Amino acid sequence: MxxxxxxxxxxxxxxxxxxxxxGRTERLALLDALGRGLAQGITAPLSLPPFSNSQMDGFAIRSADVPESGAELRVVAPVPAGAIPAALEPGTAAPIMTGAMMPSGADAVVPIERAVPDSFPVPGGQAMVRLPPAAAGTFVRNAGSDVAAGQPALAAGTFLGPGQLGLLAALGICEVNVYRxxxxxxxxxxxxxxxxxxxxxxxxxxxxxxxxxxxxxxxxxxxxxxxxxxxxxxxxxxxxxxxxxxxxxxxxxxxxxxxxxxxxxxxxxxxxxxxxxxxxxxxxxxxxxxxxxxxxxxxxxxxxxxxxxxxxxxxxxxxxxxxGAPAPRPVVRARLAASLVSPEGKHQVRRGTLLPGGLVRLEGGDSSHLVHALASSNALVHVPEGVSELAEGSEVEVWML
The missing domain is CATH 3.40.980.10 (MoaB/Mog-like domain)
Known part of the structure; x- marks a missing residue:
């Protein structure tokens, strides 16, 4: 059997x-942890983003100030990224840069290209700008909308690739415990x-x-x-x-x-x-x-x-x-470019090349000595136990190498 x-x-x-x-863990700097598995779950020590900020270059407004027909608002001091802005007074609009903190009282951003004129005025003047309406929350990244402080950020066993390490850096974390x-x-x-x-x-x-x-x-x-x-x-x-x-x-x-x-x-x-x-x-x-x-x-x-x-x-x-490492092989479904036969009582694994359009072409035969066919492949094609033949166009599970 x-x-x-x-x-x-x-x-x-x-x-x-x-x-x-x-006991089989070590603490490493983030870049040294690339490709490792996280040994302990990470709870977010702060919210991301840590403050509500603008998603666009534009004008921060109070949405209630602009009716459906639009409105002309007085332009106040601009808000560059990294600055702490003054509260936004009713009837005013603050030029704001992408990523800059939303002023207190502002709840929406109108992109610069929708403004008339569609450019920021010279600071210090008494400029006016005509803006269309924008619902509360438009082009605003709310504090904690990515992850809130105290929420799980990464689970134990997570494979640490560039995206995961970038998240940890954004949270201010510079070292992690990983499996050896x-x-x-x-x-x-x-x-x-x-x-x-x-x-x-x-x-x-x-x-x-x-x-x-x-x-x-x-x-x-x-x-x-x-x-x-x-x-x-x-x-x-x-x-x-x-x-x-x-x-x-x-x-x-x-x-x-x-x-x-x-x-x-x-x-x-x-x-x-x-x-x-x-x-x-x-x-x-x-x-x-x-x-x-x-x-x-x-x-x-x-x-x-x-x-x-x-x-x-x-x-x-x-x-x-x-x-948590290595990362699992990506699994896709593909259609056979040609028919195949397989021993009915065995799970067969064939070498193949995934082609554009979702077709997979088998490389070489089913013999286990065909190293050249292996070198020509980018995938493993799985034929489950109990399946003795599959026609051209049949769907199969493919593991990308």
């Missing part, structure tokens, strides 16, 4: 849940695997998994510990893991988790609290999960696309839920 994608993702979440418990990213020990395995840049003997392949997964993890804000390539010796793999795992919050291996004769990760985990199973997913069905010497462990398949899909389906969303 194969485990469902949702069941395995929940198992990964439970495995890593202790990492989200208190987990440290992941990443080990690729296989006698057939060679480091890029080295000579490539016959029967060998270059290791793409290490670069692929480390890049995905670093993009997700994870601290990656690379231990190089381990051979198909269980003893050597155990030694590598024990040498590096004391500094790791999580161990991730690639390869050696299927049911073949030389599955080194399975052999190295003998006696450990690790389960090897099959998830109803293509690619990325074979998975390992448990602990090695008490350190959380995930074993991903060895084919490049399989290991990346495993990361995207299981580890990345769990990290986002626990630490």
């Amino acid at each position: 194969h485990r469902t994608v949702a069941t395995h993702r929940e198992a990964v979440r439970q495995l890593l849940a202790p990492l989200g418990n208190g 990213p987990p440290a992941v020990l990443l080990v690729t395995t296989g006698d057939e695997v060679v480091e890029p840049g080295q000579p490539l003997p016959a029967g060998k392949i270059y290791d793409s998994n290490g670069t692929l997964l480390e890049a995905a993890m670093r993009q997700a804000g994870v601290c990656v510990i690379r231990a190089g390539i381990s051979t198909d010796s269980p003893e050597q793999l155990r030694a590598v893991l024990r040498h590096h795992s004391t500094a790791a919050d999580l161990i991730v291996t690639t390869g050696g988790v299927s049911k073949g004769a030389y599955e080194v990760v399975r052999q190295a985990m003998d006696g450990q609290d690790v389960e090897f199973l099959h998830v109803a997913m293509q690619p990325g069905g074979p998975q390992g999960i448990g602990t090695f010497d008490g350190v959380p462990f995930l074993g991903f398949p060895g084919n490049p696309v399989s290991c990346l899909v495993s990361f995207e389906m299981f580890l990345r969303p769990v990290l986002a839920g626990l630490f």
Whole structure:
């Protein structure tokens, strides 16, 4: 019996849940917190805007002074941004700049282009201006209309991007408590695997998994510990893991988790609290999960696309839920540019390119070794378990990469 994608993702979440418990936080300056998850909710210490201000360059007025036919008002001292204006007397209009504080008594702003004349008079004169009516609140940003003092500003677990950091700066906050990213020990395995840049003997392949997964993890804000390539010796793999795992919050291996004769990760985990199973997913069905010497462990398949899909389906969303980072993948609905077939009992994940107009084009076939097709893609296309074929034009869920 194969485990469902949702069941395995929940198992990964439970495995890593202790990492989200208190104590794994640090206080950082705002820009250093970019891309992190907020560890504590933020309550607004002040209102935004902190005072009612003008949304336009124009004239601040008392709306009751201007009937439907318009009115001619005496122009008083202008109100520049940053100034504290005098109260607005009845029958007068104050030239006001965008963002400037509304005078006491004023409740509306008429844009300069609607005034006659449509320009500000020279200060100090006895100018008059004819203005059309404006309802109370017109072109006025009321104090607290964005967020009021004492209201929640950002919830714990919020991903801190430019917009969130800008809000915190507007609230006068310069430091925040964020989650420390987990440290992941990443080990690729296989006698057939060679480091890029080295000579490539016959029967060998270059290791793409290490670069692929480390890049995905670093993009997700994870601290990656690379231990190089381990051979198909269980003893050597155990030694590598024990040498590096004391500094790791999580161990991730690639390869050696299927049911073949030389599955080194399975052999190295003998006696450990690790389960090897099959998830109803293509690619990325074979998975390992448990602990090695008490350190959380995930074993991903060895084919490049399989290991990346495993990361995207299981580890990345769990990290986002626990630490508020990385940000979840944007999810859109798109229509297939061509028909497809899928194993009925599996959740299939295909590489694709989202095109203008809401079409998604599949890249390459469903084989898990097609790295070039992966590099040509900007999305993952999901075909749910139980769906065996979809016609051209069918709507599918797409995760943007």
